[in-house]
Every structure is written in structure tokens, then in C-alpha cells.
Amino acid sequence: MPVLGETFPNFFVKTTFGDMHLHDFFKDSWGVFFSHPADFTPVCTTELARVVQLMDEFTKRNCKVIALSCDSKESHLNWEKDIKMYAGKDGPFPYPIIADENRDIAVELQMIDPDEKDSKGLPLAARAVFIIDPNKKMRLSILYPATTGRNFE
Template sequence: MSLRINDVAPDFTAETTQGTIKFHDWIGDGWAVLFSHPKNFTPVCTTELGTMAGLEDDFKKRNVKIIGISVDPVSSHEKWQADIKTATGHTVHYPLIGDKDLHAAKLYEMLPAGAGESSEGRTPADNATVRSVYVIGPDKKIKLVLTYPMTTGRNFDEILRVIDSIQLTAKHQVATPANWKQGDDVIITAAVSNEDAVKRFGAYETVLPYLRKTKQPTA
């Protein structure tokens, strides 16, 4: 059965470019983004890792740690980091997990159980499904899963936008509409009565009986 939103993110122990980690302990009491790659030294992934390096401070402002995983050993990651710097101008300071035994990829159901137990000899096409992004909350539950094809680079500004929405809606009884971004109006959830909506948010707009909009809460 596939991992779903609100499932507990599988825990694991792995070697990374920054030493051995136990995933849940590494996350701590904040948020995390785990993003996976089918193979080192692939063009699209090279741009993605560099882009994430350039956005690391934006994630930190949101109390979010970032960590990459590739179906290759850590020793290969260390060599790949030089190429990432050359291609994007950004140095990767966040950890990269080495998944040479395919354990984490199978644990997160990006590869089938019968995929074998070694990354050696596998091509990017063999690992094409290892192209997912997981946003994980302080409760260690999965808040978002996105899976991309190999030929389409990921939009990490969208990941930041989603994290902004998730963190906002976890704090207030609101939801965010299509294409919402920071500062836009939000939707008051059905759990809030009209009377309580006035107390909580002040003025609001009733677009439809079930669609009430108000200014984004800032407190």
C-alpha cells in the first residue's frame, strides 16, 4: 500500500555526506523536505540539487531542514558535489543520503521490493521512480508527496509555497485557495461558524455559503 498524507514517514538509519543519521532524530522538532534522485551525475538532478542549495536559507527561515537521497554511495555524492557547484554556482551544505543498498528507496515505495539490494549496475531508467519530494512535519507525518518524471525539473518555489500554506493552516482554522501565495486572502474552514469567524478574523467575504474568504492571519 502506498504512503499517504498523514502516514508516519518511515524511519531509517543511513550514511550521508555528513555522517550517519537516524532520520527521525535528524528531523528533530522541526520540518523536513526529503527529495530523491535516481542516479548521480544526471543533468536534471544536478540542477535540482544546486537550486535547493541556493534556497537553503529560505527553508531555514521556515524551520525546515532539507536532505537529498540518491541511489548511489556516499563516496559518489562527494564527487558529484563538485559538478553541482560548477553547473549552478551553489555549494551543497545539506546532507545527501547514500542509498547503495536501495533500502530507503524501497522503504518509501519508490522502488519495488524486488528491485534488488544494490545500486551497482543500475541505470537512471532503472530508478526512474526515485523522483519524489516528501514534506514531513514535526510530528514525523507526511504532509505532501510529489513525484516528477525524469525529464521535468522540480519547482522548489512551489515546495516553499506549499510549506507556507501547510504551516499557516496548521496554526489557524483556514485553508488556502488555488494559486495562493503569502499575503493573499485565505478560506475560512467549515469548522468555524459565522459567529466565530467574526471573532477570529473580523470582516470576511461570503462568496458562497460554503466559501468564505478573509485576510491572511498574521499572528
């Protein structure tokens, strides 16, 4: 896991916007990379919906947003319908969601919650937020249990 001031990993990711490298997605903007344990859960859905509602604020600040959840791309595409409905927004979904079914990224970024398990007995991805500057340096890292929600205000 990178430490503050180090370059954030340039993962190759499979997302709802297609396959990409993170650095190519962020380009010369700030980035907010945040994770969720699973699709279709009430807390995750409301948090992603709030980010949808705040997209104009992120755009004003030259900031791109990308989420990660440990489900498939197909699951994410279906989940986006619920998120948009809860957000009260129509049109295309405004940011990509990374599919991390095997938890490779969650493991590399040390985002595994050892105390919380899914229905298959696998550890859940913890909730995390990383702020990445335009030079791709990590400027903030917050990690907390999968069972704790957050307020994007």
C-alpha cells in the same frame, strides 16, 4: 509507504553528513525529503544546485532538507563539487545526500520507476518529494517518473 498524516519512517541512513536516523536529523523542524535517480546527471545536478541556492529560504521556514540518490556516499561527495559550482556557491555543502546504492529506501517508499532502467538494467528511483512536519508526520507526497524534472521555486 506511509500515507498522509502517518509517521514518516525513521530510516537509519548513510549520508554525506555521516550515518544518522532521519528523525534525529529533522529534530523539531519541518523536513523536505527528495530523491533523484542518479549522481552527475544534468537535471539532477541543476535541481540540487537550486536547492543549495534556496537554503536561506528553507532555513527561514524552520525546514531541513535531505536528498536521496541511488549512488554511493563517495560518489555523492564528488558530485557535490559539481552541484556547488553550478549553484555558484562556495563552502561546505548545506544539506546531506543519502546513499541508497541497494535501493532499499527507494523500494520501501515505493519510489521505483518500472519503465526507466539504468545502464545495468536496474530500475531507476523515481523522483519523489515528501514533506514531513515537526511531529514526523507525512504532510505531502509527490511521485513522478525519473525522466521528469521539477522546479523548486
